[in-house]
Amino acid sequence: MRQSLTVHIPQNQDVSYSLYAAGSKIAVPVLSDNQGEYIFKFTGGTPVVLFYTFQNIKRAFVVTAWQDERDGEPVTLPGVDGKLCLIARFKGYRIRLLDELLKQLIDQDEHYIFTQPLLFWYRLAAVIQYAKTKQTAIETLLKGL
Numbered sequence: 001m002r003q004s005l006t007v008h009i010p011q012n013q014d015v016s017y018s019l020y021a022a023g024s025k026i027a028v029p030v031l032s033d034n035q036g037e038y039i040f041k042f043t044g045g046t047p048v049v050l051f052y053t054f055q056n057i058k059r060a061f062v063v064t065a066w067q068d069e070r071d072g073e074p075v076t077l078p079g080v081d082g083k084l085c086l087i088a089r090f091k092g093y094r095i096r097l098l099d100e101l102l103k104q105l106i107d108q109d110e111h112y113i114f115t116q117p118l119l120f121w122y123r124l125a126a127v128i129q130y131a132k133t134k135q136t137a138i139e140t141l142l143k144g145l
Contacts, residue, residue: 003065004044008039046064048114
């Protein structure tokens with residue numbers, strides 16, 4: 001079974017990045033003792049979407065906790081505890097596609113999209129990454145939910 005993920009979102013200017021995380025939270029985020037970061041805990045086995053901004057560079061990652069060798073090589077990212085299984089990585093225009101899609105789906109039901117199996121997230125990432133992605137392709141995938 002996959003472990004839960006802990007994400008530390010910095011609240012001060014001492015770090016070189018900003019971070020936004022979306023996923024199925026276990027509990028309400030808490031402010032650290034030194035008030036330098038918010039600590040989010042996400043349900044084990046569910047995907048977490050991380051949006052990073054490093055100065056002028058934006059990146060988005062869909063990850064879950066690393067389980068074993070079948071997940072491939074483990075990945076580490078700033079602000080996230082432990083080893084991660086990388087489902088997808090986005091840059092450029094595709095970050096906006098992912099963000100808009102997540103906002104739409106979260107508005108409908110905050111947790112439903114994050115309870116989908118990892119295979120759905122691999123398929124969704126493939127559709128978004130395809131260079132000629134059309135909204136109808138994404139809608140067709142979402143109809144299967």
